[in-house]
Amino acid sequence: MLERTLVMIKPDGVQRNLIGKVISIFEENGLKVVALKKTKLSKEQAKAFYIVHKERPFYEDLTTYMSSGPIVAMVLEGENAIQRVREIMGATDPKEAKEGTIRRLFAIDKEKNTVHGSDSPESAKKEIPFFFSEQELLDVA
Ligand code: IDP
Numbered sequence: 001m002l003e004r005t006l007v008m009i010k011p012d013g014v015q016r017n018l019i020g021k022v023i024s025i026f027e028e029n030g031l032k033v034v035a036l037k038k039t040k041l042s043k044e045q046a047k048a049f050y051i052v053h054k055e056r057p058f059y060e061d062l063t064t065y066m067s068s069g070p071i072v073a074m075v076l077e078g079e080n081a082i083q084r085v086r087e088i089m090g091a092t093d094p095k096e097a098k099e100g101t102i103r104r105l106f107a108i109d110k111e112k113n114t115v116h117g118s119d120s121p122e123s124a125k126k127e128i129p130f131f132f133s134e135q136e137l138l139d140v141a
């Protein structure tokens, strides 16, 4: 099924000049960029984005980290894009991520793990409008 998913390059990725490398990996895997922006989340926005984790012990640190510097948000489109992006990113903890995945290649640790990708169609449906209006989602001609 043709799907769209929300990806972020987290502050550690932007800060270490990895924007191009990360996007290249997605493009090489056939995913299309339908929207793209660099932005910075406020602490309140980071808390709202990660609200599902509000009871987790890492919520406070995570939302401080995610609002600590610029991020790049994008919408990627492709067949089974949601699951494929999760596979290309690798496990949350880079120590557990498979060889060749973005997190294995670039992540610093389990928190500063370079990329976010929606985990389900329900998440993608909420996360895409968090960053992009309908008019900003442009089909690749
Ligand atoms: P995911 O990004 O692989 O879907 P989630 O469990 O949804 O992982 O957690 C969201 C984000 O919270 C992770 O990407 C990571 O940045 C952070 N995180 C998750 N678990 C931990 C942890 O045990 N310690 C520190 N940060 C964590």
Ligand code: MG
Residues within 6 Å of the ligand: 119
């Ligand atoms: Mg998640």
